[in-house]
Amino acid sequence: MKLKFYGARGSTPVYLPENAGYGCNSMCAALSFEDYCLVFDCGTGASPLRREEAGRAARLDLLISHLHIDHIVGLPALADAPGAVSLYTVSRDERPLPEQVFGVFKPPYWPVSFAEAFGARVCEVFPNTPFFLKNGEIKATPFRLPHPDFTTGFRIECGGKVLVYMSDCEMAGERTPEEAFGADLIIFDAAYSPEDYEKFRGYGHSTYEDAARVKRESGCKRMLLAHFDQAYSDREMDGFAERLRAIDENIELAREMGTWEI
Ligand SMILES: [Zn+2]
Numbered sequence: 001m002k003l004k005f006y007g008a009r010g011s012t013p014v015y016l017p018e019n020a021g022y023g024c025n026s027m028c029a030a031l032s033f034e035d036y037c038l039v040f041d042c043g044t045g046a047s048p049l050r051r052e053e054a055g056r057a058a059r060l061d062l063l064i065s066h067l068h069i070d071h072i073v074g075l076p077a078l079a080d081a082p083g084a085v086s087l088y089t090v091s092r093d094e095r096p097l098p099e100q101v102f103g104v105f106k107p108p109y110w111p112v113s114f115a116e117a118f119g120a121r122v123c124e125v126f127p128n129t130p131f132f133l134k135n136g137e138i139k140a141t142p143f144r145l146p147h148p149d150f151t152t153g154f155r156i157e158c159g160g161k162v163l164v165y166m167s168d169c170e171m172a173g174e175r176t177p178e179e180a181f182g183a184d185l186i187i188f189d190a191a192y193s194p195e196d197y198e199k200f201r202g203y204g205h206s207t208y209e210d211a212a213r214v215k216r217e218s219g220c221k222r223m224l225l226a227h228f229d230q231a232y233s234d235r236e237m238d239g240f241a242e243r244l245r246a247i248d249e250n251i252e253l254a255r256e257m258g259t260w261e262i
């Protein structure tokens, strides 16, 4: 399986030459298989995704961790994707799920009412209840993670490999979820350096030190860190990568447009 990151940052994109190496777009990663694409979150990275894999896949399934704007703002970029699009997420409140997902894409926040134009199938999923994708070849298990208004992680099992997606989670002092155990690869939130985390405690994010603990406790083989704060330049990110190598050489930092084989 090939994993590609189209956006590895959090919050609002800031493009500057000094951060171009790790990229500026917000979270969007895709597992691609010939004419099928499984997408994790739909931040502004959905625009480059649309230019590449979403432009040729016959089917796109989107797993949405939660509805913070940096994880859904790229949905309009997929409105004219040629393939059939389905979106899977956990309900947050009593409103119909399409209204929760597309609520900001209508006047006065968006020029047109976008939900109808998009035509995606919106499917509710439930924590700790597996569901199947790609004609049963992919088993996906959602699970809850600590974040303001909670996030959903996804454990993906396919062809004997396990990928676990854990964006937007504040794991300081939290137990490592069972769903992360034994993964081949975990995608994990490392928004802040351990020093900067103190300023942002309660914002719902982790550090690369939390990542190293979760990796150790889960027994996962490799970890890929993402959702980096926009404030970090490439030089600072390279510094984090160097500190990480001393802790665990199987933890890497994701880069926009970077690919990994699972
Ligand atoms: Zn986020």
Ligand SMILES: [Zn+2]
Pocket: 066, 068, 147, 168, 204
């Ligand atoms: Zn969030």
